[in-house]
Amino acid sequence: MTTTHDLDLDAFAGHTARHDVRTGDVARELADVYAATLAHLAGPDAHVLAVPYEPVPDVDPDPVLDPHLYVVDAFGRPLLRLRDGEIPAVTDPRLRAYWGDFDLARRACHEEILDRLRRMGGVFPRFDPRVPDVRVGLPISATAVTAAGGARLLSRQGAPCLDTFEAADDMFRTATDTLMRRIADTITEALPEAAYLLLAVFDDHDYSHEDTYPKRVLDERGETLLDFDLKHEQVDLSGLSDRTRAAWGRRTALDFGTLRHTLQWLHSRLVVFDELPSDLRKAEYDDKWYCVALRPDVRVEIGDPHADHHRLAYEPVVRPYRPRAA
Incomplete structure (x- = not known):
């Protein structure tokens, strides 16, 4: 026998699932536009935006000394460090129209985008550990998307449990x-x-x-x-x-x-x-x-x-x- 309580739980589960689908679609669109923007800022060789979740061995883990938020090419070489005073302006008219008065020349704005992606349930994929310093990142190039399994963001349901936990922990820190x-x-x-x-x-x-x-x-x-x-x-x-x-x-x-x-x-x-x-x-x-x-x-x-x-x-x-x- 189905009770009203069971129906309420079913309705809640359905609403939650539809919410996850909607936020997932928005997160994927934001990730795609953001990746296109980083390619515009860093150049055609832009491969991955390295996103720090945990300290890298033998590299200072303190962001005071090394912020570790930068775009690299396919060989792990830094192309663009997201630091105030080092980020060029967005000149592409379509991208400028999308971002409006959101000032991407400021590092804090890039941190806010990443934080929003995490809050919408996105988990950044892991990459080949042979690429220096890029353990976790946002794929930019088509090659990087393929290496990440065909998606720029993983859903929390589809990501490994430890990656989901690390993403949630990083979201809390942010x-x-x-x-x-x-x-x-x-x-x-x-x-x-x-x-x-x-x-x-x-x-x-x-x-x-x-x-x-x-x-x-x-x-x-x-x-x-x-x-x-x-x-x-x-x-x-x-x-x-x-x-x-x-x-x-x-x-x-x-x-x-x-x-x-x-x-x-x-x-x-x-x-x-x-x-x-x-x-x-x-x-x-x-x-x-x-x-x-x-x-x-x-x-x-x-x-x-x-x-x-x-x-x-x-x-x-x-x-x-x-x-x-x-």
Whole structure:
């Protein structure tokens, strides 16, 4: 006997399947246009866009030093590194019409495209390990598509389980940085000189996530612009843009409780944070130096990521912007 509950589950399964089909079609179209755009930018020899999922042995895994997001030819030779200031403009009229005002000269826009493909269920195929540094990537050339099994993206249902897990993990890292970038941009919009969000972490940062909370906002010299412990200090939010206000919805931007909840949520998922440069540390900051870089090119303390058990080599580091080594 078929119950109403069974019918509801069948209906839900049908809706889910139709949703997956629709998003899969959109993801494939986006992947095709994006591949054509990368071929336009990198030239006729463009073969694969290397997409990093995990550190490559004998190559620094820290994106501060090597971002590992570039187009290679069939021999694995880099043709175009997707770095700000190194990406040419799109000149093809049809491609420009497709992308509109989406600025592909910025690396962040390429990261957003890849993130959207992952969010729509796409899994990037793996390639011949003999091609240097290209373990996972987006096929660009027809030859690369053939080598990937005839598709630019694999569906989550059709991809090997480990690849699906790695794609989901990478999506989480990207989403984490996107969330923290919104927080960073809000802080710098309210406090233009802000450079670091200094954190207080209960007990040992590497093993406990019982309490992680915002402590201070510092400028690039390490001077305090905002102390979250001083409840009477209020940030003037009147100058925030409508876009920033809309992004926070009903929540108050820079609310201590919201920031604390966000940091605890991230820490509970094993993310780690950078460390404040040693020359900026002051006695009143306590003995915890974990921080988030709030804008590009500020310095952070980076140890040797190849050292045994170095925390930056194995866990996702929260980085809304790419900092420099101190």
